[in-house]
Amino acid sequence: MQRLDGAGIGIGFYGNSETSDGVSQLSSALLHANHTLSTIDDLVLETVERLGEAVRTELTTLEEVLSERVELVAATWGARRQAEAAAQHLQGLAFWQGVSLSPVQVAEDVTFVEEYRWLAYVLLLLLVLLVCLFTLLGLAKQSKWLVVVMTAMSLLVLVLSWGSMGLEAATAVGLSDFCSNPDTYVLNLTQEETGLSLDILNYYFLCNQAVSNPFQQRLTLSQRALASIHSQLQGLEREAVPQFPAAQKPLLSLEETLNVTEGSFHQLVALLHCRSLHKDYGSALRGLCEDALEGLLFLMLFSLLSAGALATTLCSLPRAWALFPPSDDYDDTDDDDPFNPQESKRFVQWQSSI
Amino acid sequence: MQRLDGAGIGIGFYGNSETSDGVSQLSSALLHANHTLSTIDDLVLETVERLGEAVRTELTTLEEVLSERVELVAATWGARRQAEAAAQHLQGLAFWQGVSLSPVQVAEDVTFVEEYRWLAYVLLLLLVLLVCLFTLLGLAKQSKWLVVVMTAMSLLVLVLSWGSMGLEAATAVGLSDFCSNPDTYVLNLTQEETGLSLDILNYYFLCNQAVSNPFQQRLTLSQRALASIHSQLQGLEREAVPQFPAAQKPLLSLEETLNVTEGSFHQLVALLHCRSLHKDYGSALRGLCEDALEGLLFLMLFSLLSAGALATTLCSLPRAWALFPPSDDYDDTDDDDPFNPQESKRFVQWQSSI
Incomplete structure (x- = not known):
């Protein structure tokens, strides 16, 4: 019975750490x-x-410098x-802006x-x-009071084991149901929560x-817009700079901005x-449906083994008590009082023996 | 001693599965x-x-159709x-082409x-x-032959445990050394193996x-080349199609190719x-330096516990033998023969008792 329970506790610790691993994979x-x-x-x-800054400053400067030649303007x-x-097209790419669902909040919960x-x-x-x-x-x-207390504790833990087994079974069934076809469910839920297009x-x-x-x-439209800005700037550099040397500085600065923007793009x-x-979605699903579910099944096995072992304990303890030698059967009121003179002597002996 | 060994075996199984997890993370x-x-x-x-196919077929067709107007050609x-x-710039992006190092081969090994x-x-x-x-x-x-055989087996397993502990210690030290600063080492090794630029x-x-x-x-150059093809095709569509309706088909096909190419881009x-x-690199390192190393340490603990338990067994078995009652000390040649008439009776009793 003790072996069964020892194995059960080992399985319980393993299952607990597996479940925890799976959930931490989900949240990461x-x-x-x-x-x-x-x-x-x-x-x-x-x-x-x-882009807006470049339009406001360098392009405005350039227009002022080149104001004499209409075709350059x-x-x-x-x-x-x-x-x-380009700025307008890019603006439309920030699809998560204004969505109230925060993955950080879900992960924290x-x-x-x-x-x-x-x-x-x-x-x-x-x-x-x-x-x-x-x-x-x-x-x-062969201490009667300890056996009595442990019988009561076993009963309590037996109830806890059955309760936890019920919870684990319910969670495992729900999770397996979810994991058999998660895509549609998650997709519908996310659409409801975020209002993003399908x-x-x-x-x-x-x-x-x-x-x-x-x-x-x-993406294609903003890419074409950026490329066309580039070709227009090159045309300006070829035609305007020889006549208007003041145009060189804003043009170079615009080229620089364009390069950085293309990198960001x-x-x-x-x-x-x-x-x-x-x-990330696949990794979250794997954490939930592989590690966490496996851990949950191990926890169920632990609950089952521990419930079995505790039930056996509860059945066998009264019989073990009956086999205790009657010499131990002195006045029970002093049995758990280490400060009783006789008792304290036995207590010291007991302490030194362990 | 048996408890110690039971715990050791549990730890060993856990360590073995952790190491295996880490290595499979690395290979995936x-x-x-x-x-x-x-x-x-x-x-x-x-x-x-x-792109080459489009140049060979549609652009050639287009040139033939438009051959009368020089500026369109x-x-x-x-x-x-x-x-x-664009094709030339894109060609330069296939940096892994011709590299002899194959990650699949490493993963398989x-x-x-x-x-x-x-x-x-x-x-x-x-x-x-x-x-x-x-x-x-x-x-x-109280079977003497079983105790003798098990003493010999314990000695064998003790040697195996010490041997495995030595291997694990060496691997753990090497792995910790690698894991304390992997970036430089992996970078140098990869440069040596692949010859890629730093x-x-x-x-x-x-x-x-x-x-x-x-x-x-x-990327920027091929992007600009693609955008400029697009603007040239649009110009052709505006100017050539009204005069040469035959140009419409190759032009539409070219636009289509360009769209697909931009998607691939x-x-x-x-x-x-x-x-x-x-x-992937981070995940491989985590598998090796977190899971596999942790599993290796658990395996070391298992080897240590099992070596300790087996050494205790080896010391205590001869003493246990000395305590066996002498009544068991009959002729040893028949001891392990269940078909000996007297023996078979005892064997049946033994079988029914377990």
Whole structure:
């Protein structure tokens, strides 16, 4: 019986740590997804502001410098229009802006619940361990009061074991149900919570060749706008700089801004691609449906073994009591009082013997 | 002693499974990195071929159709030049082409070694478990031959335990040394094996704001070339189609090719970005330096506990033998023969008693 329980406690600790691993994988995937989403928003904001700043300062300076030649001013106007168009297209890429659902909040909630679940299981496991050890001690020392207390404790832990087994069974059934086909459920839930369009969600949740990138159009348009600004700036550099040396400084500064913007644009393309977010989704699902579910099944096995072992203990303890030698059967009122003169002597002997 | 060994075997199984988890994380990260690298190569090859095909067929048709108007032919020549330039820039992005190091090969080697290591440990753990059980059985049945055999087996397993502890200690020290500062070592090793330039390797192994994208220049140039093809095609559509209706079909087909190429280009930008490959690198390192190292330490603890328990067994078994009642001391030659008439009776009793 003690062996069964020892194995049960080992299985319980393993299951508890597996469940905890799975849940922490889920929350770290959520945090990573949040980082990607917020980086997209920040990058879009930063790029749009940089383009706006360039339009307000350098392009205005350029127009003033070149105001004598109408066709050059027209070219700067063209560049200004393209920059504004690029900023507008980019603005539309920050799809997570204004969405009320925060993955960080979900991750924090999950971690909060998991911490208490983990602690509760560790306490339950330690309680089972202590009950086992003190029952053994009570049997070895043939101490009636310890056996009585441990019988009561066993009953309590038996109830706790059955209760936890019920909870685990319910959670395992719910989780298996969810894990058999999670995509549709998560997709519908996310659409309800975020209000994002179905093609964006499909793109990120499925991420295969069949689903086209919903940002493709905007990305291509902003890319063409940036390339056209570049060609207009090159034309201006060729024609305006020989006549207006003052135009060189704002032109170089605009080229520099354009290069930085193109770098940000490439980073934005990489962030918007479904690979990264889809990998986070897969990793969150794996944490939940592999590690956490496996841990939960081990915890169920622990509850079953510990309930079995405790039930056996409860049945056998009264019989063991009946076998205790009657010599131990002195006045019970002093039995648990170490300060009784006779008792304290026995207590010291007991203490020195352990 | 048996409890110690029971705990040791539990720890051994846990350590073995942790090490196996860590190594499988490493090999799955390698496989994912390989997938990314080969997708980059395939995508580049496919895009370059698509551009070349468009230049050979549709642009040639267009030139023949528009051959009467020199300025339109010049525009198609411009588009051809840009398409060739874009193909050339894209060609340079397939940085893994021709590299002899294959992550798949490394992953397969690692998995092969790990499978045998795992199996060897499971066999060792089962051997320790069997030795424990049969020693207990020998003591309980006071069977001298079983105790003698188990003493010999204990000696063998003790030697195996010490040997495995030595191997584990050496591996753990080497791995900790590697894990204290892996970046420089892995970077140098990869440069030696692949011959890739240091800025590409730095970009992927460090992947922070300080390291600029080494493909930025090529990406920007091919992006501008694609945008300029687009504007030239639009110009042709505006000016040529009203005069030459036959030009519409190749022009539409070219626009279509350009759209597909821009989609592939965005996917290429996402794949070339360091996020994905750097995450694989981080995940491989975590598998090796967290899970595998932790598992190795648990295996060391198992070896230590099992060596201690077996040494205690070896010391105490001869003394236990001396305490066996002399009534058991009959002729030893028949002791292990269940078909001896007297013996078979005792054997049946023994069988029915267990």
